[in-house]
Amino acid sequence: MIRLIFTCSLILFGIPALLAQSFISGRVTDALSEDAIELATLFIPESNAVAQTDNKGNYRIQVPIGEAFSLRISRVGYREITTDVRAMPGNAERTLNIAMIPVDAGVEVIVTDSRLEEGGMIVEGVEELKLLPTTTGNFESVLPHIALGASSGTGGELSSQYNVRGGNYDENLVYVNDFEIYRPQLIRAGQQEGLTFPNIDLIRDLSFSSGGFEAKYGDKLSSVLDIKYKRPDSLAASVGLSALGGSAHLEGSFQAGKSRYQRFRYLIGARYKTTKYLLGSLDVSGEYTPNFTDVQAYVTYDLSREWQIGLIGNFNRSVYQFIPQSRTTALGLINFALQLYTVYEGQEIDDFTTAMGGVSLTYLPDRDHNPIFLKFLASTFQSRENERFDILGYYSLRQIESDLGSDSFGEVIAELGTGTQHQWARNYLTSQVTNTEHKGGIEWQRAVQGETKTSSHFLQWSVKFQNEQIDDHINEWERLDSAGYSLPYDTNFVQVFYTLKSNNTLNSNRLSASIQDTYTWQKDSVAEWRVSAGLRAAYWDLNQEAFISPRAQVIFQPYAKGKDISLRLSGGLYYQPPFYRELRGLDGFVNTNVRSQKSAHIVGGFTWDFYWGNLSPKHFRFITEIYYKKLWDLVSYDIDNVRIRYSGDNDATGYVMGIDMRLNGEFVPGAESWINLSFLRAREQINGVQHLKREIGIDEAIEVDDVARPTDQLMTLSVFFQDYLPKNENFKMHLNLTVGTGLPYGLRGNNIVFRNTYRFSPYHRVDIGFSVLLWDAIRKKEKPKHFLRFTQKTWLSLEVFNLLKVQNEASNTWIKTIFNQQYAIPNYLTSRRINLRLRMEF
Template sequence: MKPPSPRGEGLGVGLTRRVQFLLFFLSLLTTTATAQETATVHGRITDAATEQPIEFVTVFVKDANTAVSTDEQGNYAIQVPAGQRVILGFRRVAYKDSNTDVLPLQPGARFALDVALAPAESNLEVIIRDRRLDDAGMVRERNIEDLKLLPSSTGNLESVLPHIALGTNTGAGGELTSQYQVRGGNYDENLVYVNDFEIYRPQLIRAGQQEGLTFPNIDLVRDLSFSSGGFQAKYGDKMSSVLDVKYKRPDSLRASASASLLGASAHVEGSLKNRQDPYRAFRYLVGARYKTTRTLLGSLDVKGEYLPDFYDIQTYLTYDLSRDWQVGLIGNFNRAVYRFEPESLVRAFGLIDFALQLRTAFEGQEVDDFTQAMGGVSLTYLPDRERNPLFHKFLASTWRSQENERFDILGYYILGEIEENLGSDEFGEIVNILGTGTQHTWIRNYLTFDVRNAEYRGGIELQNDLQDAGLTRSHFLQWSVKWQNEAVVDEINEWERLDSALYSLPYDTNFLLVRRVLKTQNDLNSNRITAFFQDTWTWRQDGVREFQVTAGVRGQYWDLNQGWLVTPRVQMLYKPLNIRQDVSYRLAGGLYFQPPFYRELRQLNGVVNKNVQAQKSAHVVAGFTYDFLWGKRRPVKMRLITEAYYKQMWDLVSYDLDNVRIRYAGANDSRGYATGIDIRLNGEFVPGAESWVNLSLLRTREAIDGVQHQIRELGDTEGRDVKDVPRPTDRFLTLSTFFQDYLRRNKNIRMHLNFTVGTGLPFGVVDNNVIYRNPYRFTPYHRVDIGFGFQLWKQEWRNRRPKHFLRFTRNTWASLEVFNLLKVANEASNTWIKAITNVQYAIPNYLTGRRVNFRVRMDF
């Protein structure tokens, strides 16, 4: 039995409710409206074998006329009498029935109860668990199906993080990149895991146009977790964030296919079971993707022939050797080819009373290719023990990246002031030439990077049920040791020639000089040993409180710089269970050191500095999570997460940002800090359609050792000493929203809206960004993407429409997407033009304009 949909849902919901929503968010006032005589039990029901959500499970109160059904994500919420002990039942065809006692709840209280139902033909047992405190600080997203419909110009999973994760933004690359910055850190400071395998990325990418497909394939994802800082010791040695992705464990044959103007994807999943031994099963996931950004790049103001082609194929296979042993295999092949033959550029910029225009004609081309391959194997031992369960896991993987950059581009430019008088015959034409010349860029860079590792992980839960009724205590111990080998072969050969008015810069009467000459070859081979140990201690008294402390320590040794690292970390959570509000509090802190990988070692002249030590930071994070119902007539589920943080950093390797390229100084020459507050509000503002709102405030500053930084106000001739200056990632405000809605009378027509606004990132003068460091800022970034989805078919219609031409699919969606709806010219970086007088002009490089995309997705 499925309850009828409330009236007034979707786009037809009154304006008053939307205004209330906005006022609520701006004031951050939360109120709950629950009946005084009832409480709410809610949770998620999954398959005990595959961990996939189960739809249409009937949840009912025994000896009462109350029942509900789970939705597509397996979620349910049911009202129960307050102050009474009740029995909840769970029933669905093809699964074992289950019942559970629910202790008396306070009026208006919300109690989370998750259930894992066992298939009727299996030997598995039903698992019922009240929802405990999750890992400290991890934001979890299990409704992956909603994310698949989100309009995205990159097609990568990471593009949704600014909308659902705390303190996250896309940085300078904007919509062309999947790179993200978290709480003042750069992209190299983020960890990514897929099924416990650490994922790496190409090293030479310098612009969002070159980026292809990232490793996580959203068609294969079961759920994801994200921490913006203060994460546990079991995660690696980075200073900013961790993205932990888990792939599916399929139990039946499923597939999907998607195609659009920006690419295509397909996947298949399933399992093969041994009828004689139900504990032996072979499960497979295979996905393939193709991406082309030709349509998007055609909106750039640099005209020419763009030929980007990106594709990958990926598989995840598991085989249950027995009830206790499982072997897994993950593999990925990824190739990105970017060809570009520029032709011309006309770019206007400047002020109202001093408008400038740059005109450029090009010769030559750029050809880049990035090939990555990754393979990993895991062996897991998880014995079936009711008391003190434990696990052992062995992992081994290898990753190779071959990267080639080839540029040979000449640009013949003229820079001048344009006529602004509307009545002039020369309106819009250059009337005052400020500079002419030629810019010649020549690059031949080749990089081969190999990473090999082997790891052992283990864990055991030590349970201690006290004699007092409803009082439990447990320790969950985890440990690991890992060996990793890194081999790098890097050949750099690049130069740039700039002449103005037939003079080569820098100017010399005897020689033809070129600038920014790099010609080096680096060959490194090193080994790392890392280990961690942590204990999660949980103390719970049913109906009163739950308290959890996770304390751990990491260690690392790297033979390249002979560096030893020891970093303790701790997370504390507290959740009162005897109050009406469903709220939990978090406090975390510790040391987060980041040893160099490779690019941090490479100085601006291309020479490797093997003496670079780990960048170091100390984190303090405090926050709370509040789950509540909002609205009196038709209450909707909402969640408010708020975190404040402070990070003190030292031994930093300073860097400059150029689009998505990070140019490191190659030395521990800086110190700094980052502080701010992040607020996320998400929930079903429209029932059955979750939306998110993220607001972040940030201040991050640095000071380079031995340098007295200065600032100079407009009109001043002398600089003024300052203690610190903005870091390249200092974005004071970021607001990101993802909103879903549908028609009042037809839920099959949906709208998805992305809105992002952020203050401008700082930048400085090229080759002179030390004393007066990052004194300027790009214009604020703002962008709106909108998508309209039309569900053409779903399997529930088969009885009503037996001859429909799409009946061979489970679900079919068609989407019309508009990227950059407002056609805003956002800035990504600058091109610097120097005249013979040595005056430099910063010419902004803009991101993409408005583009329309059509997409079709089928699930089988």
């Protein structure tokens, strides 16, 4: 009888629980036309549930009961969306309508907190990054914390330049709304760097690839940063102020025509930066007067349902004036300590002015069957760069008593050298880059009736013409005088240590084109495959070089229950045609026969989205990629601070290999953090040179097959961590940690045979910020008379830069004695500084 009662209880109470089901339903539409999107795929990784929209865009999908989950919506030709959904009870149904956008249409995704991955690129929003403590005021400073394989390089916190997987900054592509972005050429030190083009207040989201990118992107060896600016639907603004400068932006939209499709949208941003307070912590004391300004605007007008026009404009000016006074730098070990003391005369005045303007016209004729887009772009970039300095330094290199037991501890015990270092330059460069481009795409999608299979092709193409005009006048020299003798010493006449004088004018044209097809195959409850293959072709009339660059990618995503993973394999042949600086050698001569630098690149990647206990209702993401690059026809170079000095010839081969790992998620609910760890080996060999190195205890130099490239950094670790007070998210903490092994360098003027045999000290730095939310508009009813009620949000941040007060090295000052001995005196980066920052959003 007891067994019968137990069985009946299971039937009465267990079956209803098993039959309890919950659903989400809604409609998927086009964000521009509001038309229904047919055959869009909806997928829930936690339960392996899959559904598709019908011809009216409607869907209904069963969801897990009692637990949060992710809903992924995708359709070829549209940007994929992933949104996190709160837990639902049994027998519940929720409505969720979703608007998607065509690829490259540049319209904002309606569902927020989206995280997508197309073509192996990492895609991120920027809201979490706006309170990150940064000394440069530039968006690129945060890339090492969110992007795979990116590091800040020798410029450290003073520079926005970044290296990716063993490449230098010139090997990176940057796009804003499909316009390629250029930068000044003459900058030699982080102190001179102003504001870069991307304005974080205007950015909607970014895509970043550390290598193995698609054929639709341009011809560089290392990376692609693809930034999309916002397309606002309502009025908003922001203002930021700090000891390092300020910023302001305004955005909005309004109907500008009889049709509801005719809408005018605008984004305007202005920034000002001064690093005077920061530079005051450098070893060289003096009068620093840096002033950097940037103003830009992006406006769009929807002429009709099918046609859209966009205009972008930017004006940027960087003025750096410096009157040095004195310098005291100490270095050395416990048993041998040195001190360099220098008194200066003269000054430096640099002026870098750039302007950019562009126009785009987009045509989206049909989004229901075989959707197509056509886009036409034209832009021009101009720069005027002036670098002028005349600085005379009287130096004394001394040995300091380092014996703690000595009565003269810390005092000068020997004078190793005295002399004069005179640096003079009058460098002027003007450049203009003008281009026109057409790009387009069309999709074919097919669903197999009676089966849960879909397949599609997305064909994209582009054609681009570019004209470049360069006018370069370089005149600089350096004179060294040691103990009354000019170096290099000659009994017959006086020589200067270094001189460079050249006048070069170039006018050239480039033509490039690309075509690629992305094939996607999906089967419900089984897997998704995405295969992309394409070709790029280019020709430059200056060196008469033409090339074809094949590229391919494969992404596989199995629909295994409870496992949200994807596997990637990409690669191809990547070519980087030279720009002006690669043509100009160390002697100032322009070699127009320099060919493209080349790389055979292969990348394997793995992505895993998972939930980490009860830490957060949102999933964590772990990404790892392993890569190998075979390099040839390289133009070798040395790096001095942030200045890249090329040899002006295809004189080297090399390779780069490594592994990158990234973990991001909400270790604290509502506050996302990123952890990046990378290992790499970057080697090269100068053609026709037998490289040597010296080992301790061995008299004879040892032959080696290759040497370290200037960007060979074994390990880098970048952490951006956020936290807040328990039960009070209005008080936040932002920690920015960077650690990297030392970059290599060699003897000045003799860095060929024994190449890059020395290394800078490891770089490690901690920046921390504490932010308090002074006002949020949701508290208006509670405090209707609050003095900040006219704002939406107001944040006040206290930032501590270089919390641990570490002396990191940017470059070396070389002191040479009459006996031909050289001493490398490090030029240290900034010390600890405290900054107060106010940000108001309207």
